[in-house]
Amino acid sequence: MPKQIETRDSVIPYLVIVSYPSTGNCSYYMRASTGNRKRIKLGTSGELTLDQARVCAVKNNVPSLTAVDRTVDEVFDEFVSIGQLNAKRSIEREQKRYSKSVQPIIGSLSIKVIALTHVRRVMDGLAPALSIATRNRYLAMLRAMFRFAVTQGYCDQDPTRGLKLVREIQHKTYEVTxxxxxxxxxxxxxxxxxxxxxxxxxxxxxxxxxxxxxxxxxxxxxxxxxxxxxxxxxxxxxxxxxxxxxxxxxxxxxxxxxxxxxxxxxxxxxxxxxxxxxxxxxxxxxxxxxxxxxxxxxxxxxxxxHIYASFCVKDGIPLYTVQRLLGHSSIRMTERYASLAHCDLQVASERVAKAMAVNFVERM
The missing domain is CATH 1.10.443.10 (Intergrase catalytic core)
Structure with missing residues (x-):
């Protein structure tokens, strides 16, 4: 069995579908009809349906991409449209961040001329009062956009590679007393x-x-x-x-x-x-x-x-129930409060020890 099978879409000729028989998944690509015929990845079957991939292919008009010099604004608009197709939750916040702090500085420039100095200028222009976490969100947004541009063939490299996300300091969790x-x-x-x-x-x-x-x-x-x-x-x-x-x-x-x-x-x-x-x-x-x-x-x-969650856990409410009360999407988010249940664990451990002792005595 071949590792992958490449076929052209019957509806959109320049849409290439690469299937992986071992997993049942596939990836969608577009191939330009001129220039170096670079193959551009649209997404995977886990991110896009076939119809959505077709819409992306038509919208981006691949045959003309290699001849177009796009501005940062144009690339961001396309980046946003892909995010909306994938139902990306943070896309509205990213649009606000871009229009407020990125567009005025580099929005009208060609995506091909953007260098690390331009990215630093954007990051240095952020309000001093912004938290480390928020600054990281700005950099993550820029990184995702430029990597999208590289994938689409609009520029050769990601200018944000020289910058690293700053380690975020966790907010203090107040002990419930x-x-x-x-x-x-x-x-x-x-x-x-x-x-x-x-x-x-x-x-x-x-x-x-x-x-x-x-x-x-x-x-x-x-x-x-x-x-x-x-x-x-x-x-x-x-x-x-x-x-x-x-x-x-x-x-x-x-x-x-x-x-x-x-x-x-x-x-x-x-x-x-x-x-x-x-x-x-x-x-x-x-x-x-x-x-x-x-x-x-x-x-x-x-x-x-956090105080509400801490009271719940200290009162012996199961973590799964606390997760539902808080609306956490994953139990891992709720597990941060598990250490507060130490007293309950101690009581449970003592009960097990007593039960085991009684059992052993009865057998002797």
Whole structure:
């Protein structure tokens, strides 16, 4: 049996399909009709269907690619179109990053003249306040785009090869103690007296474990009291999920409903200052509350989600259940909290030891 079989598509003559009989997979290529007839990879059967590969082949008009000198803007637009076909989750964020920080510097230049100095100029032009993680996302986006350009034959090499991603420092995970719980309660009380909506938001996050972006995107029509859950349409993973309404959450919802004037189903759970807009992230009131009650100044809204997960694990809730409560796509993301269950493991180990001792005694 041959390792691979190469055939031309019956619909698009310059679309080449390379099949691998041993795995049942295949790869899609386009071959130019002029010049060096370089074969350009479109993707694999795991990334594209045959129809999508045909669309890519027609859209890119391969026979004329070798004669065209493309700008960075044109290559990025094509890179985005491929990402949209593959349902790439981060494509919208990448478009915003490109238009804000990359396009003004190198967008109009030919992709063939871009060198490491141009990439450094883009990276140096990023806002100083950006985190290491965000800077890495910019570099990863540029790297993916230039590698796409090399694959398509628009340029000879990737100019980002001389730059490395900076090692990211993991955010501190706060240990759940009685002191931390007490100070969080004090912070909520202070916020209730000065910024009631923010106080309700903090309580809501602590009682549901939601991401703040998920909470601020909720409308009253997403709240189902009969089924006792909240439907989240805007999630990090892009998948709709349901969050159970517990007693603490139900109390917050009641307070919000009482304080919402002209209550309508399609209004925001946490409305903002501007009409028709949700609340923006209330960072300043939260920082003030942390300062007043003695919480760490670096404590973020996202840390409330970690604290919720930590409480779950320390209370003996199985990791699989915690994964579903948090909406993690993989159990590996939830396993970071496994060390917090050390006491439970110790108790379980002692129970096994006692059972084994009884069993051995009975046999003697």
């Amino acid at each position: 009685d002191d931390l719980g007490g100070r969080l309660s004090e912070a909520v009380i202070w916020l209730d007296g000065h910024y009631p909506r923010v106080g309700a938001l903090v309580t809501f996050l602590l009682s549901t474990g939601m991401r703040i972006g998920e909470a601020l995107a909720i409308k009253w029509e997403d709240v189902d009291h009969s089924l006792e859950h909240i439907t989240l349409s805007t999630t990090k993973g892009g998948k709709k999920r349901h969050v159970p309404i517990n007693a603490a959450c139900k109390k917050v919802l009641g307070q919000l409903a009482e304080s919402t004037p002209a209550f309508v189903a399609d209004s925001w759970l946490f409305p903002g200052v501007l009409p028709g807009k949700p609340m923006s992230r209330p960072v300043r009131p939260w920082k003030k509350a942390c300062l007043v009650v003695g919480l760490p100044a670096a404590l973020r809204f996202h840390d409330l989600r």
